[in-house]
Amino acid sequence: MPDLERRFTIRANDFVNAGEVSLEIQSILKHIGFNPALIRRISVCAYESEMNVVMHGGDGEALLKVSPNSVTLVFTDQGKGIKDIELAFKPGYSTANLKHREMGFGAGMGLPNIKESADSIEIHSEEGHGTTLNIGFELEGDFG
Amino acid sequence: MTSVKLSEIRDLLNATVQVGDDKLNTSVSACCAGDLMSDILRGATQGTVLVTGLNNIQVIRTAVIVGVAAVILVREKLPDETLVAHARKHGLPLLSTPCTMFSACGRLYEKGLRGVEKQVYRSGLRKGITGNP
Numbered sequence: 001m002p003d004l005e006r007r008f009t010i011r012a013n014d015f016v017n018a019g020e021v022s023l024e025i026q027s028i029l030k031h032i033g034f035n036p037a038l039i040r041r042i043s044v045c046a047y048e049s050e051m052n053v054v055m056h057g058g059d060g061e062a063l064l065k066v067s068p069n070s071v072t073l074v075f076t077d078q079g080k081g082i083k084d085i086e087l088a089f090k091p092g093y094s095t096a097n098l099k100h101r102e103m104g105f106g107a108g109m110g111l112p113n114i115k116e117s118a119d120s121i122e123i124h125s126e127e128g129h130g131t132t133l134n135i136g137f138e139l140e141g142d143f144g
Numbered sequence: 145m146t147s148v149k150l151s152e153i154r155d156l157l158n159a160t161v162q163v164g165d166d167k168l169n170t171s172v173s174a175c176c177a178g179d180l181m182s183d184i185l186r187g188a189t190q191g192t193v194l195v196t197g198l199n200n201i202q203v204i205r206t207a208v209i210v211g212v213a214a215v216i217l218v219r220e221k222l223p224d225e226t227l228v229a230h231a232r233k234h235g236l237p238l239l240s241t242p243c244t245m246f247s248a249c250g251r252l253y254e255k256g257l258r259g260v261e262k263q264v265y266r267s268g269l270r271k272g273i274t275g276n277p
């Protein structure tokens with residue numbers, strides 16, 4: 001299988017398009033032919049991460065990398081960053097506003113869900129300088 | 145496991161089909177319900193219908209991301225053009241019922257649909273969820 005690398009732009013507070021990048025990533029993964037359970041795990045992580053960039057982050061991008069043994073998602077934004085990363089991963093912790101909650105988000109379960117669904121995650125964030133979230137999935141005969 | 149066709153669900157809930165007239169033969173065996181998309185994104189969704197009171201584009205995107213078979217809007221909520229267009233684009237059946245969330249879920253349960261607690265999803269497997277909840 002050929003390696004693949006794709007970049008997508010994400011805009012802060014763009015609720016008209018929030019989620020469209022993840023749907024495109026999902027359709028690429030379907031096209032490659034990964035098994036549905038893996039596609040679901042990756043898609044959910046992508047969607048939660050994309051919503052976080054739109055809602056809490058700033059302008060940024062998503063990177064999808066497919067290699068023979070892994071799929072990697074990297075979400076980067078130039079937003080306000082996360083002050084306390086441990087707190088951000090605490091189930092139920094959220095700084096979401098009313099607008100976010102009206103869309104069905106802001107339960108503080110996004111980051112915990114990503115952590116649970118991925119094989120590995122790495123997060124770098126600095127207050128005032130944005131956030132990078134690296135999410136890894138291992139491939140072990142996940143085709144078909 | 146009981147399997148129920150979308151056409152039966154339409155009749156059971158006196159629902160109108162907003163999108164997906166051609167897909168009413170699809171069968172489902174389970175149901176997830178809620179207005180919190182974060183919750184829907186955490187549970188199993190294979191072969192389920194999503195019952196929700198949230199009438200918003202993120203419902204369609206969530207439904208496609210997790211792969212539910214259909215979305216049912218309760219309390220006679222009607223989707224706007226954008227929702228309809230997105231559902232159509234993704235081939236996602238979209239129904240609207242006058243039932244409340246409680247009544248819709250009650251009727252579906254009575255018909256034999258069940259919750260997703262038992263479904264095999266990776267996080268469930270990790271936690272070792274088995275048996276009847």
Ligand SMILES: Nc1ncnc2c1ncn2[C@@H]1O[C@H](COP(=O)(O)OP(=O)(O)O)[C@@H](O)[C@H]1O
Nearest residue numbers: 052056057081088094095106107108109110111
């Ligand atoms: N990209 C980001 N930039 C800044 N803050 C973030 C980012 N992602 C997450 N956060 C912070 O972490 C919190 C928890 O995120 P999450 O678990 O996804 O829950 P929710 O999105 O429902 O608030 C958010 O409320 C926000 O304060």
Ligand SMILES: [Mg+2]
Nearest residue numbers: 048052110111
């Ligand atoms: Mg979130």
